């Protein structure tokens with residue numbers, strides 16, 4: 066398994082990691098030197114030929130890192146200008162020491178300082194308590210964002226809040242690349258911060274890994290590191306029933322495609338058997354389009370309950386195409402009463418708008434709710450707005466619902482009621498296509514059927530979904546997604 070750490074730490078946890086290092090005998094000055102060196106290395110990789118570099122240094126330790134970069138590049142013969150915000154003698158601690166080690170001039174920070182730069186190092190502000198960019202810092206960042214020089218940001222693009230993943234008023238440095246230290250921060254993975262960062266390089270600067278055990282982060286970059294060990298692997302002794310029997314509830318005759326997309330997703334991702342539970346009036350159309358996937362007729366909530374009394378069905382998805390209203394609510398309760406692992410998506414969520422109390426009071430424990438933002442708002446009115454970030458919103462939602470909640474988007478966030486959260490970063494924009502959510506529901510269903518726990522199943526499914534789309538590329542339609550799974554699995558089994 067590749068070994069890029071997958072834990073994400075908050076700004077407060079970053080300072081705790083710093084303290085942990087200091088308490089374990091690592092001088093903070095060494096951390097700053099290593100941080101600066103990592104940035105200088107990235108600059109040299111991105112621009113092997115020397116050219117005019119401007120380092121924008123702020124008043125704190127982020128600026129201190131900038132002075133290290135300036136010194137290291139100058140030592141290699143690069144023409145370096147340091148543009149400093151504030152007075153040199155106002156710098157403190159390690160930043161002051163590194164300003165002292167800078168043998169060159171500093172010019173006052175201003176848009177004019179950018180003249181002639183081919184590369185700019187942004188060391189104005191780091192992940193430290195951020196607020197609005199003001200005054201000359203603001204003017205310079207605005208000028209920088211209209212400048213042709215490539216920009217390498219230290220820790221986070223200045224103005225971007227490390228925990229929130231956005232700038233307070235939208236203004237932050239638009240970097241071409243960012244170097245951060247020890248572990249990623251929320252701003253590197255949440256939108257729109259992720260875009261402002263460009264590709265993020267994670268550098269280890271001497272903070273002992275044991276700091277992570279002390280901090281115990283509950284936030285993760287979604288990927289193999291998170292769920293690889295729990296991912297169902299082929300077992301030559303296993304019977305197809307060992308891989309579960311997944312059920313997707315179909316909509317009425319005019320709305321059956323969504324269920325079939327989900328069913329195909331579940332089958333491709335490895336569920337042993339998949340059935341579409343179909344209203345009798347839709348059996349014909351479902352049967353005409355299905356081969357390996359079975360069709361099981363039922364009518365109404367009672368019929369569904371009866372169907373699910375067969376214990377071989379171990380995971381159920383309901384929502385895509387089923388319609389909004391009382392009939393759907395009754396079917397959802399039939400699913401929940403059956404005590405199966407369940408995916409509640411689309412209409413199964415919208416049907417509970419304004420009636421979430423009863424839903425959240427029922428046995429949701431083995432379920433995954435998969436809202437997009439609109440559906441999330443219907444289930445948890447005002448929560449996205451009142452939360453400081455998407456992470457907090459989805460974490461609160463999972464605690465309220467008592468089950469795993471997955472909020473879809475370019476930074477799909479999955480939260481468990483125990484506080485764990487994963488953020489996905491591999492989804493390409495063309496995933497926003499009709500039916501793609503139905504396939505995602507099917508992927509989650511297929512992994513639940515194979516006995517993966519809901520948080521890891523949902524996270525793994527989101528990652529597979531993003532990779533499937535990336536692998537197919539532009540022109541993607543939902544039908545293509547399940548067909549990408551075999552190639553992904555072939556590699557995945559070798560890596561986990």
Ligand SMILES: NC(=O)C1=CN([C@@H]2O[C@H](COP(=O)(O)OP(=O)(O)OC[C@H]3O[C@@H](n4cnc5c(N)ncnc54)[C@H](O)[C@@H]3O)[C@@H](O)[C@H]2O)[C@H](O)CC1
Pocket residue numbers: 079082083096097100123124125126127128129130189190191192193194195196197198199219220221224246247272
């Ligand atoms: N373990 C590590 O990751 C290490 C990180 N290093 C670098 O240190 C900075 C954090 O340094 P800090 O001095 O705490 O914060 P800043 O430099 O970001 O800010 C200084 C100062 O400015 C105030 N401030 C923040 N944002 C704004 C703003 N938008 N407008 C005005 N003022 C602002 C803030 O309140 C502070 O008082 C980290 O990012 C790394 O680059 C170490 O070098 C090595 C270890």
Ligand SMILES: [K+]
Pocket residue numbers: 127187188189190191218219220221222223
């Ligand atoms: K910065």
